[in-house]
Amino acid sequence: MDTQNFVHESSKVLEFIANYYKNIEKYPVRSQVEPGYLQKLVPDNAPDFPDPLEAILEDVRSKILPGLTHWQSPNFFAYFQSNASTAGFLGEMLCAGLNVVGFNWISSPAATELETIVMDWMGKLVNLPETFLFSGNGGGVMHGSTCEAMVCTLVAARDRFLKEHGADMITKLVVYGSDQTHFSLQKTGKIVGIPPENFHAVATSSSTFFALAPNDVRMAMEEDLASGLVPLYLCATIGTTGLGAVDPLEGLGQVARDYGVWLHVDAAYAGSACVCPEFQHYLNGVELADSISLNLHKWLLTNMECCCLWVKYPGALVDSLSTSPELLRNVASETKVVVDYKDWQIALSRRFRAIKVWVMIRMYGVNNLMDHIRSDVQLAKQFEALVKEDKRFELVVPRKFALVCFRLRPKNNEEDGSKLNRELLESVNSSGQAYMTHAMAGGTFVIRCAIGGTLTEERHIHGVWKLIQGKAELLQNCCNIIG
Amino acid sequence: MDTQNFVHESSKVLEFIANYYKNIEKYPVRSQVEPGYLQKLVPDNAPDFPDPLEAILEDVRSKILPGLTHWQSPNFFAYFQSNASTAGFLGEMLCAGLNVVGFNWISSPAATELETIVMDWMGKLVNLPETFLFSGNGGGVMHGSTCEAMVCTLVAARDRFLKEHGADMITKLVVYGSDQTHFSLQKTGKIVGIPPENFHAVATSSSTFFALAPNDVRMAMEEDLASGLVPLYLCATIGTTGLGAVDPLEGLGQVARDYGVWLHVDAAYAGSACVCPEFQHYLNGVELADSISLNLHKWLLTNMECCCLWVKYPGALVDSLSTSPELLRNVASETKVVVDYKDWQIALSRRFRAIKVWVMIRMYGVNNLMDHIRSDVQLAKQFEALVKEDKRFELVVPRKFALVCFRLRPKNNEEDGSKLNRELLESVNSSGQAYMTHAMAGGTFVIRCAIGGTLTEERHIHGVWKLIQGKAELLQNCCNIIG
Known part of the structure; x- marks a missing residue:
């Protein structure tokens, strides 16, 4: 790795990307290729000798771009947008260039500390109650995806219950969402070992514009209790993927309290809108929730990927997800004055996402x-x-x-x-x-x-x-x- | 986003990163800051108005760099290395610049197809049996971390068993590793709902240079069977994190066969060495395994992050992890002629990691x-x-x-x-x-x-x-x- 060559070759890629954006409207937005198209265009084996960058970029242009669905096209209106931006890109460059791995505090203190600071910034921006911020004894972490945020919070909720009631009870636990809740919730339940049939999708209708009705959730829980099951976790969505519905947090929060279930708020899409005061009322009642997540990589100018998760009781995550192997023992962690983010997520390794978000903001x-x-x-x-x-x-x-x-x-x-x-x-x-x-x-x-x-x-x-x-x-x- | 400005500002960041590498030996390798140092240097709230890029980069230099542990320093010998490279960086730029989200085939066909092709390239490079390649009806996927690869394979193994024997059996399942196996395995078991006490860490000793002895594993399984437990999953490591030990795959593969357990090979670190023929003998016996993972982001010049996972029976992953919501219905997926990688991993969203690895190779x-x-x-x-x-x-x-x-x-x-x-x-x-x-x-x-x-x-x-x-x-x- 020589730095002159690094700058020279990186500049060529920059020009390539700039040209891509300049011409992006010329490509079919949804790729029009047939399954298997690429296999015919590239060799079956890795090359023994280096290819020049020009040849590689020419292949990206002629072989890869036709097979892409262009998420950055101004005519892309599918799924939800995946906002790239200059600042998001610069942040990704810094993240990839520094290439540090901040799994615990000592492995790169700035990576951890910047993340705690930026998570408090973001929490204040969308007007979260102080209880979700580090400054209020809650706290936040940057995951890769909503699914990861759901796995971690569901595991925390599950273990809190099983610890008291015994491991055998895992087959009795029920997870609640609506028939409009993102399918990640159902997958999450399966991943953490709750039987698939214990996912209770409460029906919605046009009468609530397809939002969850708190009374329907209450009835669903009563029904499940009557059949010997145990309500554990409820997911409310701010801006459902299908129709943009908003589940009412105040009513659902009350139900969650009454039945002692963990309330997670999935604000993956519309949470970003809450940087504007006029949208913040959609989060009324969030003070009754245990956790809330939102994806900056959708609508807030952050290149893939960054899902912000805030929790009221970080200890609940850490109880389930912490590991203290001899290999990682260090003074800072043992004195417990620092955050070790490996204990707030699934993986050990983690990218320096916070610098990307910090640069963007x-x-x-x-x-x-x-x-x-x-x-x-x-x-x-x-x-x-x-x-x-x-x-x-x-x-x-x-x-x-x-x-x-x-x-x-x-x-x-x-x-x-x-x-x-x-x-x-x-x-x-x-x-x-x-x-x-x-x-x-x-x-x-x-x-x-x-x-x-x-x-x-x-x-x-x-x-x-x-x-x-x-x-x-x-x-x-x-x-x-x-x- | 204007392209001239994009190139101009990105170039400044390139220069910054090049300078960072040029001066990297001047920084203390392990950061010498005290916990909480950064809080004192940055404001408590996000800025209302834009800061110029120069000011941001100056802050990175003066406030962030001192708080980093410099993983790219030539004097970094901790944990395992996290290889950055020019090619890895260029690949990250393309990934972030194109910013497509290839969760299923149609959402960006080239992202999926390039991944299948590059996974076959990589599999051949380390001399995996054909049965792990797409060309042999197996297949590979790029995860973010080994922990994710373990969660997905353990969930597949768990569900295959529970489907036949009933959900209640989850509390009886046992996961095996050695006392040198990466602690991610234990965490994985907890995440997927297997009681923590059912993680069986078989003791190793200096007599095997701290590698797992197949007979000890056999005895551990017998012991567990005798107490009414069920052996489910065994993880063998090629190059343990602590001491670089190599668990013997041939013997462990035989034990796995005898007891019908899923054998996963964690080659996170040393798998990369197997691009050289003289190291490939360490994988002898891998044909008896069900899955194998290796991290390109450690030793193979790939900036964070990329964990390659190969499986012999992709159907086992898909059975556990697939979701077919109405929202994502499309002709290509329904005809089942394409790979939908969302069904091979935890999250829905995914970055275009394959382009990074393709550029690197x-x-x-x-x-x-x-x-x-x-x-x-x-x-x-x-x-x-x-x-x-x-x-x-x-x-x-x-x-x-x-x-x-x-x-x-x-x-x-x-x-x-x-x-x-x-x-x-x-x-x-x-x-x-x-x-x-x-x-x-x-x-x-x-x-x-x-x-x-x-x-x-x-x-x-x-x-x-x-x-x-x-x-x-x-x-x-x-x-x-x-x-």
């Missing part, structure tokens, strides 16, 4: 982060208005953040519109001009337009709407389904 | 990777020779790879030397000139010198040895413990 400043959220919400309002103006379409649920859920109305009322909307969606996606995904609202097939890409501007909103209208028209004319 | 070529391993082993041999030459010191176990385990002989034979060597180690580390860690071999406190940093050269080996000798002399003179 400082380069943009809180005011610009608020503007970023507000301008995306503004774009979503514009898209929503366009949908409303066209009588052939309808909104399926009210928009709360920057996710718009809509569908083409079926002509015939007996037809549920699923086939029609599935065809519409596929015709949009296979055009390569935009990419959206779908959700189910009750039995209704819904097209989701998730707005918030870093490069998305007003013209893209109008562009994608025109595309949708055009495809709808084609469907009408060719199939006579509507019109 | 192509930029260096297999021959240079072999040279890289061999030159580190050569340096370790030199260090070993230096230890042998000085009669005050002794090697505790034979060196197999690039880890040298030694200690200062205690003068008085009744004294076990722990206090002496602990003081020696601390005096080396607090000098800031080098950083090493320790292990226990039976009751013996051992100093570990893990050689293999990307920047470590012959002069550093001589330098650290001189440092150790000097500190030993000081201890002798001031304390009269020896000499």
